[in-house]
Amino acid sequence: MAIFYFSFILCFSFFSSSLSIHSISITDSASLYLSPTILFPDYQKMLKSFRIYMYTPPKPFSFTSPVESLFFSSLKNSPFVTQDPEDAHLFFVPFPSDLSTRSIARVIRDLRMEFPYWNRTLGADHFYVSCAGLGYESDRNLVELKKNSVQISCFPAPDGKFVPHKDITLPPPANTHATQAPANRTARYRGFVKYNGVKESALINDLRSASDFLMETEPSDEKTLVDRFANSEFCLFEYGADTSGIGEALRFGCLPVVITDRPIKDLPLMDVLRWQEIAAFVGSTVNTNSGLKGVKRVLDRTCKDDTCEGMRRLGVAASHHLLWNEKPEPYDPFHMVVYELWLRRHTIRYARSEWI
Structure with a gap:
């Protein structure tokens, strides 16, 4: 056990010194990555050989x-x-x-x-x-x-x-060039839904009646989109539709909720990230009988005992791996x-x- 812990300390210390955007604790690293003690030294070996x-x-x-x-x-x-x-x-x-x-x-x-x-x-x-x-x-x-x-x-x-x-x-490209959320983040909306107006589940239609859920096909400009992400507790995406904002939602502290009828096998970086620690998954047909109340119950369970704050912290750290750079940087999507x-x-x- 002592050898494992020492190895983890060395690996994490290198990782923390390599990431300039966000540093996370050893406990968070163990939660975010599937195999942190293997990832970091193996990544260095990859760079060399x-x-x-x-x-x-x-x-x-x-x-x-x-x-x-x-x-x-x-x-x-x-x-x-x-x-x-x-x-x-x-x-x-x-x-x-x-x-x-x-x-x-x-x-x-x-x-x-x-x-x-x-x-x-x-x-x-x-x-x-x-x-x-x-x-x-x-x-x-x-x-x-x-x-x-x-x-x-x-x-x-x-x-x-x-x-x-x-x-x-490949992680989807970003819709904004903002690097960080506005100061003093306050969630004005329970949920933000960016949908494409083409493929909509019954659940999405039910959410239209919720006053605390904001729905838009395309915010008017980049600043508005950042504001939506930064001021919402949850950002809902329909799998198979427009999921391009998942990385940005994580960056700005908005917990992604993916609406899907089946297990997702093609999430970006599935070999690296524990997606269940940074996002929630809701069935589009499971809650049709209870509609809006059903999805809110799911969101409440997700945030039971203040677990959402921990998920958001991990999400901000994970976003570094999901947001593309014109010139590649260490541990970025490329x-x-x-x-x-x-x-x-x-x-x-x-x-x-x-x-x-």
Whole structure:
């Protein structure tokens, strides 16, 4: 026990000195991270040794999603990229967001014929970025890409196009550039609901009648949006709709409440964060009989014995890992997604004489 505690102290001390935005206690660190004693030293090992080989696309291209583009540009300019494929742990297959499945199959076919690396593991040490995601196709190249390679998707991932424990999601981009909440935070609203006006559950419709819940499709400006996050106890998001504000809600002390009918398997950084410690999850159909009273009971249970303050404190700390920077910083979304790739680097490799 003494050895474990000493190891935890060393790991946490390094982490605290590395994060300039927010420092947390040892107890909070143990609550926020799945394996804090492994995370911090393993992260340092990743920085020193992780190498990724990027295949050169046939012609220059750009991604349609800002978060895909940001990850791609950050990776290209990072020290993780190696020009020596023999030195690589993983291989990145770049292709544009709007490329057809037939064209993607040709990309994999060409890699199979030109390089030996795909055939060593049938793509298990390869990854690609696609917000649209790949479905299950009959073409051999697409089957291997979908089944074996790591897909980096946007959150939330399209239905049926995400494989838990293999695939990864990118934290959504921020809607504001504010770095901190207004001083003297006071919750004027019980809950704030930012909805897209397209897909609405019965629960969302019930909340319209609540005077202490504020609902908006899109606040008029960035300052107003920050004010909503900073002055609400809870921020409600429908899973599958507009969840882009989750990281910002955490930053400004608004406890995220995700409305969903099923367990979520594609939350960002699921290999790192204990999401149940920083967010609440409410079924959209469970409370339809009791409507507004039902959801309020859930929120009351969430905050029983002042647990909400602890969750908000952890949420502020977690937000550093979920809010993108144009230039990557330690432990930010880019580095944490790369860390999730690092965790997936262990693949079966065949002896050289058996390569095909």
